[in-house]
Amino acid sequence: MSETVTMPMRFGSNSGQSVTRRDGIAKVTGRATYAADNHPDGMLYAVYVPATIARGRVTHLDTAAAEAHPGVVEVFTPKNRPPVVGDPDKKPFMFAIPIEVLQDDTVRYAMQPIALVVGETLEAATEGARLLNPQYEIEPARTGFDAEPARRAASGPFGRPAEVVHGDTEAGLSRAKQTLDVTYDTPAQYHNAMEPHAIVAKWDGDRLEIDTPNQAIVLSRGFYAYYFGIPAENILIRSPYLGGGFGSKAVPYSPLVLAIAAARKLDRPVKLAMTRAQMFGPVGHRGATRQRLRIGIDGDAQMTALDHVSTAIVDSFDSSFPEPAANASQGLYNASSLHSLMMIVHNDIGVPGAMRAPGEASGSAALECAIDEMAEKAGIDPLEFRLKNYADVEPGTGKPYSSKALRECYAEGAKRFGWAGRPIAPRQMVDDKGFLTGWGMGTALFGAPMFAAQARAILRPDGTGLVETAAADMGQGAWTALAQIAADSLGLPLDKVEFRSGSSDLPDGGVAGGSGHTATAGGALHAAGTDAIRRLGEIAAADPQSPLFGTGNQGFVARDGRLYAARDESRSEAYADIIARAGGQEIEGKGSAARPPEDAERHAMYSHGAVFAEVKIDPVLFQMRVTRLVGAFAAGRIINPKLAESQLMGGMIWGISFALHEEARFDKRTGRIMNTDLAGYHIPVNADVQRLEVITVHEDDPYVNPLGIKGVGEIGVTGTVGAIANAIWHATGRRVRRFPIRIEDLLLQQ
Amino acid sequence: MKRFDYMRPLSVADAVSAYKPGAAYLGGGTNLLDLMKIGVMQPETLIDLGRIAELEAIEMLPDGGARIGALVKNSDLAYDRAFAAAFPMVAEAILAGASGQLRNAATVGGNLMQKTRCTYFQDPHSPCNRREPGTGCAAREGDNANLAVLGWSDACIATNPSDMCVPLAALGAVIEVQGPAGKRDIPIANFHFLPGDQPENETALQPGELVVAIRLPAEAAAFARNARYLKVRERTSFAFALVSVAAALQIEGGRITEARLALGAVAAKPWRVTAAEELLAGQAPTAEAFARAADALLQGARPSGENGYKIELARRAIVRALQMSAAGTPKRMPALPASSFAEEVSHV
Structure with a gap:
């Protein structure tokens, strides 16, 4: 347990309730201000010029034409780049990437910024950018897995090792009764949040204010301080609402830094809003993978080996983020030997980064299909196969799980879906309209990390509360769920607590990522509220006029604005009365949360789930629809069931997207992505999402953190992709080992 | 965006007389304005037809x-x-x-x-004979999985x-x-x-x-009782077709008296071959007859790149559309129009 929490966890009246999103009305009525809605006086518009080649050098920019365009204020190129103090090619912090801020004329990927045009209007800046008409010295672009021989990655992302070995998989494969050796490909995917990245930057001397959507505002403040040579305290980042982040809004990227630099140079506020097309380059993506999975089983269908080698396409100049797909095979199935290895192939692309369930999404897609193929070979129902290989302790490490209600997920999901009676052989089910029908499943798995956060809680003289932490609401509902935790920690109803968030002048709420935000920021809020109540109790216990005088030893219960003696609830007093007698000063509590390293060493901590899919496929045209998805998830304590289920549904819909739709399509000659808009880069529409059901399985986890929260942000993507692909096999008898699965793949496999 | 003049005439005659080289007529703007924003079309003058009541x-x-x-x-x-x-x-x-x-x-x-959605046409930085004559066709060796299989030329494979x-x-x-x-x-x-x-x-x-x-x-209008449109695509809605088919029949006494048939998304124009329709006249509405019509309609089809699957898909879609058409026009518009999944009924 974290040492900062001094009172036992208490189930309040707010947590566990399906409170409706508190910012919902502001969002649907347009009152919620997103970054690009800000227009400080004197603001200029910046448009960056994206490289239209993937590799080479810019040899000419027609700056005269751009400067002559009415309304253009300044044209920045490498010849007159706006100053950036910190070396853009260095990586000042973990998660930082080398950025392009016009430091030279090199082009290392398409869509890279090669110039910045600032104008009095967006139209002027846009046309100025077009008029620059860049000329290049082009080098051949490296595109695809065949660009070079794959090599071993130096390390995985997030400081993880590139290779994990538990036992000897080669030996495990050679002693296996049956083996499988398959290769699955996953494409490059680009986040494409509804709100593209935007920034409004305003300088006042060496103080900087920026409005920008950001998943980790206090962390990002440090990045910007590095790039502009000012103390982090001089920077204020406001990020009250994000129109989606999905991992792409955690760190600063080139266009955002350029806009701030331009504002400083021109001494006027500058706005830069990226276009949809510009999202396909400088702001991260999920790297493409080619994954080879080898599995061996003995005569009882127990896995003797699980060997997962993932080759990821990475950029040519940083290579820090090989999509860690092979990691997905660690921690889930009880194979007697386990091996995962990350390999890389360099391409001329922007630096890949974390995208919702990084590694796990791509890795789970391949792993769950391979498990299905192995079960098919063994002639066993895929659910039974998974149960046979169920891990009661973390495979490889032997660590106990902090909690693992995966059996219950399998059971409840299967029951809800109606899995029993599913024919093992494919192409057995046809519905009354003649559609081929298939059922597939996949296991969902995602780690339950915690980061570090701080919070402040104040009890006001009128007995209401104010809580503060710089958290980020990307749409997942932090404004609501975190306020519920905070209200409980203060023993107040939700409407008596003011919650401030989304601004870097508040205590650090940590990163909204890794599915750890509610646990982390929530943990800090809980600790802060608890601390405020503790201080209030001390005052009351020491006050002879209080009914609580002298009860300090037994502790207190805080409920609905009153403090009660823990063992004698006939003795109680309202917060406001305690504070009034003490002089009417507000009472401040502070809290922080982080997982002690020894806790992380002791237990393996994951959220789990089971996803069941039904697909229907036209037997002639092979058009596919996912007609039913049931996901059962065990993710510790659920703070807000409505929001948590929405998160899980969103993840599962992303699973549909991954299985059937999403893909950046590269021109193999130029290395440029050709579908850089949402007409060409498909994600599911409503008609692609039919019956979608989420079950949350009760799970008490005493070890993961004091609140018992694991997180639901990413796990929904995992399991779902494999479930859909396996259902397509079950409907058609065809294994398509490339995502997204297309009509063409089924048509030509006949 | 390049600056342009904007006019809003109230009659066709005024619109036509306002025209000069470099001008473009504007309707709903759902295609032209997008192309202007990305620099593919750059008219000097926009003549907005939106106020012409006639x-x-x-x-x-x-x-x-x-x-x-x-x-x-x-x-x-x-x-x-x-x-x-x-x-x-x-x-x-x-x-x-x-x-x-x-x-x-x-x-x-x-x-x-509306203009082709060939991504190379929509990208001012790619060679494209349609957008910029004489520059070449980047699509021929590029990402062409959904481009033409009929009526294309070495100069252009757009649909x-x-x-x-x-x-x-x-x-x-x-x-x-x-x-x-x-x-x-x-x-x-x-x-x-x-x-x-x-x-x-x-x-x-x-x-x-x-x-x-x-x-x-x-x-x-004589085809109203047996007329269907079928659109095959990767996404259930809001996507351009891989292949689409308009199939209309007149059936009397179990025989087709007249047929109309056209393919979409396979060529630079809707693809109609009257010989294919004539093959159906006098035939019973059978899968065999439909397959013969499909072959006739697809006469000369050949891949222009990695899109050969579209020919087989079109063959199947033609037969299906004719079957749907023979089964009769639904009394109400399906909730998923033109879909083989159209089992539900909409409010229309």
């Missing part, structure tokens, strides 16, 4: 035909009960296209005039993206145009051009001419 009528003609003003919104036409009853596959095709919001803004004249035009072609619509030289009619078969060696010549319109109406002949 272009906004849907007229059901006494002879059973129909005349649709060029500025009628896609949605308004598809939801016009009399029109949809007489020409159901046109309504179905329109509702299979784009999204509700786009159909509410887009006009039928604009639908007829026409319209759904609406496919049934219009099958039904022999006539396009009424007006320009500096007056009014004239263009049969839809002659309206869109195949690329040949001049893909930049996209339609039969002369400079300054604009579409004022689409006419459907009376005989086209």
Whole structure:
């Protein structure tokens, strides 16, 4: 347990309730201000010029034409780049990437910024950018897995090792009764949040204010301080609402830094809003993978080996983020030997980064299909196969799980879906309209990390509360769920607590990522509220006029604005009365949360789930629809069931997207992505999402953190992709080992 | 965006007289404005037709035909009960296209005039003979999985993206145009051009001419009982077709007396081969007869890149569309128009 929490966890009246999103009305009525809605006086518009080649050098920019365009204020190129103090090619912090801020004329990927045009209007800046008409010295672009021989990655992302070995998989494969050796490909995917990245930057001397959507505002403040040579305290980042982040809004990227630099140079506020097309380059993506999975089983269908080698396409100049797909095979199935290895192939692309369930999404897609193929070979129902290989302790490490209600997920999901009676052989089910029908499943798995956060809680003289932490609401509902935790920690109803968030002048709420935000920021809020109540109790216990005088030893219960003696609830007093007698000063509590390293060493901590899919496929045209998805998830304590289920549904819909739709399509000659808009880069529409059901399985986890929260942000993507692909096999008898699965793949496999 | 002049005439005559080289007519703007923003089209002058009342009528003609003003919104036409009853596959095709919001803004004249969605045409930094004659065709060796398998040339392998035009072609619509030289009619078969060696010549319109109406002949209404549009695509809605088919039949005593058939998304124009239709006349509506028609319609099809699957898919879709058509036009518009998944019924 974290040492900062001094009172036992208490189930309040707010947590566990399906409170409706508190910012919902502001969002649907347009009152919620997103970054690009800000227009400080004197603001200029910046448009960056994206490289239209993937590799080479810019040899000419027609700056005269751009400067002559009415309304253009300044044209920045490498010849007159706006100053950036910190070396853009260095990586000042973990998660930082080398950025392009016009430091030279090199082009290392398409869509890279090669110039910045600032104008009095967006139209002027846009046309100025077009008029620059860049000329290049082009080098051949490296595109695809065949660009070079794959090599071993130096390390995985997030400081993880590139290779994990538990036992000897080669030996495990050679002693296996049956083996499988398959290769699955996953494409490059680009986040494409509804709100593209935007920034409004305003300088006042060496103080900087920026409005920008950001998943980790206090962390990002440090990045910007590095790039502009000012103390982090001089920077204020406001990020009250994000129109989606999905991992792409955690760190600063080139266009955002350029806009701030331009504002400083021109001494006027500058706005830069990226276009949809510009999202396909400088702001991260999920790297493409080619994954080879080898599995061996003995005569009882127990896995003797699980060997997962993932080759990821990475950029040519940083290579820090090989999509860690092979990691997905660690921690889930009880194979007697386990091996995962990350390999890389360099391409001329922007630096890949974390995208919702990084590694796990791509890795789970391949792993769950391979498990299905192995079960098919063994002639066993895929659910039974998974149960046979169920891990009661973390495979490889032997660590106990902090909690693992995966059996219950399998059971409840299967029951809800109606899995029993599913024919093992494919192409057995046809519905009354003649559609081929298939059922597939996949296991969902995602780690339950915690980061570090701080919070402040104040009890006001009128007995209401104010809580503060710089958290980020990307749409997942932090404004609501975190306020519920905070209200409980203060023993107040939700409407008596003011919650401030989304601004870097508040205590650090940590990163909204890794599915750890509610646990982390929530943990800090809980600790802060608890601390405020503790201080209030001390005052009351020491006050002879209080009914609580002298009860300090037994502790207190805080409920609905009153403090009660823990063992004698006939003795109680309202917060406001305690504070009034003490002089009417507000009472401040502070809290922080982080997982002690020894806790992380002791237990393996994951959220789990089971996803069941039904697909229907036209037997002639092979058009596919996912007609039913049931996901059962065990993710510790659920703070807000409505929001948590929405998160899980969103993840599962992303699973549909991954299985059937999403893909950046590269021109193999130029290395440029050709579908850089949402007409060409498909994600599911409503008609692609039919019956979608989420079950949350009760799970008490005493070890993961004091609140018992694991997180639901990413796990929904995992399991779902494999479930859909396996259902397509079950409907058609065809294994398509490339995502997204297309009509063409089924048509030509006949 | 490049600066441009903007005019909003109140009559066709004023619009035509306002025309000068470098000008473009603006309908709903759902295609032209996008292309202007990304620099693919850069008119000096935009002549906005949006206030010309004479272009906004849907007229059901006494002879059973129909005349649709060029500025009628896609949605308004598809939801016009009399029109949809007489020409159901046109309504179905329109509702299979784009999204509700786009159909509410887009006009039928604009639908007829929309540009190819070939990504190389839409990218000013790629060679494209259609956009910039003589620069070459980047699509030939590029990402061409959804480009033409019929009627293409070495100069261009683009497809026409319209759904609406496919049934219009099958039904022999006539396009009424007006320009500096007056009014004239263009049969839809002659309206869109195949690329040949001049893909930049996209339609039969002369400079300054604009579409004022689409006419459907009376005989086209005779197919109302057996007329379907089928659109095959990767996404259930809001996606361009891989292949689409307009199939209409007249059936008497178990025999097809007359057939109309056109393919979409396979060529730079809706693909109609009357010989394929003639093969069906006098036949029973069987899968075998439909397959023969499909072969005839696909005569000469060949991949222009990694798109050979579209030929087999088209063959299957033609048979399916004819089967759907033979089964009869549904009494109500399916909730998923033009889909093989169209089991549910919408509010329309």
